[in-house]
Amino acid sequence: MNYLLVALFLVFSFGSAAQAQTEIVTRAPGLEFVTDTRIPGADEAMMSLCYVTDDLVVFGIVLTSDVQGYALASDGCETSYDQLYSEDKIVAAQALGLIPAEINPVAGNDWKHKLGIYGLLLSGCLGLIAVIIRRVKSLLGYDLRGPMRKKAAIRILSAMCHMAKCDGIVDSIELTHIRKTIRRLTGRNYPTSEVIQMVDSIDMSAGLDEHHFIAFGKGLRDREKDLMMQGILSVAIASGRLIPVEHAFATELAYGLGIPGEDFRRLLDLVYASEEAA
Known part of the structure; x- marks a missing residue:
């Protein structure tokens, strides 16, 4: 899925500029705040529960975030996490009242993340179809937006x-x-x-x-x-x-x-x- 998104974006936006992928389009790890917890950190301050994400970054802007798992962070999920947190640990912490019970123990994409991923995929597909249709019209000498040659x-x-x-x-x-x-x-x-x-x-x-x-x-x-x-x-x-x-x-x-x-x-x-x- 991730590679398909990158490929569609490149075709739609940059044509044959595949060589610029490492400079323009990158994959990068990310963190997203989920909720506060009652789990103390090294400085005794309560830690935050974060999503660990795999982000699609274009020109330094995050376009999509794909949730990979949970982690605990002492800086509010701003820069880095202290430790990964598995499903079993989430369940155990919820049983002790350290993490809110409404949190899904299994980390995954919610509707906002899915909308970002599939919205970009749909936009890329529609853009690619538009390019193909425009090219076919051009080959047939039929372009509704401009005069005939x-x-x-x-x-x-x-x-x-x-x-x-x-x-x-x-x-x-x-x-x-x-x-x-x-x-x-x-x-x-x-x-x-x-x-x-x-x-x-x-x-x-x-x-x-x-x-x-x-x-x-x-x-x-x-x-x-x-x-x-x-x-x-x-x-x-x-x-x-x-x-x-x-x-x-x-x-x-x-x-x-x-x-x-x-x-x-x-x-x-x-x-x-x-x-x-x-």
């Missing part, structure tokens, strides 16, 4: 502009729809002037072959390809219907991106649902 976003915008140019007419309503959709899908905002410039630079008269459609998705992650399809389908159905030339463009792009038919239909249904909700 610029390369993927501009490629999606280009595909949407190509789709808009399929029927040869791109009006102000369609430009506004492209701007809103690209911002929703990628988290990036493109001014109308930039969208107009991209639309004007596209020449659909020569037609696109399979190499052009493959190039749209080159270097993109699966999530980014899905968003590209959502973007072009959103542009296509913004007018309320999918005309043949737009359907052909969407089909060829799906083929170039390697998106199977069932995923194409799923994305189309998703776009229809989004448009209806809007």
Whole structure:
């Protein structure tokens, strides 16, 4: 358990800095006051009953304390103990009225100690899971907290502009729809002037072959390809219907991106649902 806690803390907080464990994260013995007793010490002063603990110390701060046993100390459990005190001795001292009867003869972690230990373990696990989820989202190009990488976003915008140019007419309503959709899908905002410039630079008269459609998705992650399809389908159905030339463009792009038919239909249904909700 103790080694697992240390390992999780290192992974969560310091990544690969395992070599710093001896300097940053240490195990150290500790003492905790439990109760006063009627057992006299060397100077005839009454001794204190203490927990002997194994502490997890990070940057000099005690994070958890794992109770190992009992001890008697003459300094109120401040610095060191005078002698360890076993279960049998606790029972005998209680029988003589030297230690309060409510003290559990068996030293162990109470709820406060367990909360510290398992709370740190849970925090470490949750932190590790969060790091893994964030990494996976990053690999998939899907991060809810930040905009999509610029390369993927501009490629999606280009595909949407190509789709808009399929029927040869791109009006102000369609430009506004492209701007809103690209911002929703990628988290990036493109001014109308930039969208107009991209639309004007596209020449659909020569037609696109399979190499052009493959190039749209080159270097993109699966999530980014899905968003590209959502973007072009959103542009296509913004007018309320999918005309043949737009359907052909969407089909060829799906083929170039390697998106199977069932995923194409799923994305189309998703776009229809989004448009209806809007």
